[in-house]
Amino acid sequence: MRGCGGHLRPGLLPLGLLLVLSPGPALGDDYDYYSWQADPVEGPRGRAYSKPPQCLDIPPDLPLCHSVGYKRMRLPSLLAHESLAKVKQQASSWVPLLAKRCHADTQVFLCSLFAPVCLDRPIYPCRSLCESVRDACSPLMEAYGFPWPDMLHCHRFPLDNDLCIALRLAHPLPTDPPVTKICTQCEMEHSANGLMEQMCSSDFVVKMRIKEIKSENGHRKLIGAQKKKKLFKTGPLKRKDTKKLVLYMKNGEGCPCPQLDDLTGNFLIMGRKVQGQLLLTAIYRWEKKNKEMKFAVKFMSSYPCSLYYPFFSGTAEQH
Known part of the structure; x- marks a missing residue:
């Protein structure tokens, strides 16, 4: 895959590479957002759209993703939202989950789908990232009567040997023994x-x-x-x-x-x-x-x- 400001080779995209380049700006800032080709438009997994993809600033009233670590997002989203209004409406439902801090990469996982970083082609979260966030957050969701939604089933996302967004830590650090937490x-x-x-x-x-x-x-x-x-x-x-x-x-x-x-x-x-x-x-x-x-x-x-x-x-x- 080629970005407008550089070259990327197929493989795993660690979170630190894709979202935060330190020192320096986030990866999305290095790209020319007006270089989309006028090819037939296909959405996620081959769905056709009436408009070509576009890049735009992540707006302040998209609280789920406004602080994710990059400034420009791609439309249509990877959940088939063709308008920013639809993204805002659907993404707002996940803000309370973010506040619960059930997983360190919840925001990265969700925003990779609702407000994907602006590159030449859509980059999906790796299956392992989905599974890690799901395993940490779904018990909390179930406590409130919400099952993990079909649109986020992890088999929909690529294996880690494909080009995708990986967990922040490829080899998670050992964790302390679990402590009994208030319900x-x-x-x-x-x-x-x-x-x-x-x-x-x-x-x-x-x-x-x-x-x-x-x-x-x-x-x-x-x-x-x-x-x-x-x-x-x-x-x-x-x-x-x-x-x-x-x-x-x-x-x-x-x-x-x-x-x-x-x-x-x-x-x-x-x-x-x-x-x-x-x-x-x-x-x-x-x-x-x-x-x-x-x-x-x-x-x-x-x-x-x-x-x-x-x-x-x-x-x-x-x-």
Whole structure:
């Protein structure tokens, strides 16, 4: 493959080579972005497009990729998005996952597809990069009721002996012994804005008491008390759901959740309904004097959510 500012030989493209040349600018800055040939246009894996590929600046309102390490991106994207508006819409759903830091190369992997670096030909992520990010991040996604999407199935990407974007470390350094980490659903968000975002991105929000907790197939099963429930957001919940709330904390059997050490008092619970099952996605002890919580709950009770958080959202029950 030949770039407009130099030559590249087939083989693995380490992350440090493709994204960050130090000292000096990112690789994308060294290329002439107006050298596209007027050949018949084919998209990823042979899909035909009506417009020739183009290069453009990664805009500031594309937060998933604006800080990825190069400044220019290629359209169509490698996920078949032909317009920047479509890229922005779809990429925004992955920003919350990026914030969870489940893998060091999550941004590189996702941006190689949503905002591919501008070269003469599309460069896909290596299969090993996909598999590494998937293995690290899919358990987190599943905890929120989201399976790894078909469009990111790793068999779609080239083997490491082809020209592709590799893991940052070809030979990962030894890792320390695993440390027991707080359950994802029990990580605390202390600001009102963060709480409001969590509420808006949940199917339902309820203040309730917890009667008991059981273990079931590696998950925690929370059984709500019959009385003293207050629904701030009902979403897809039906009458039978609210009569006796039973919530599942996915993969939560073996991780600590400080909020559940004491079941006395009320809890503020957020969740999603997936395939008829209620999944708990966030839990807080109810604190009357907590100003941030009080503000967020008042917001939820008084105003519709005007923001769209598609990754950890559930606008409709999934089947």
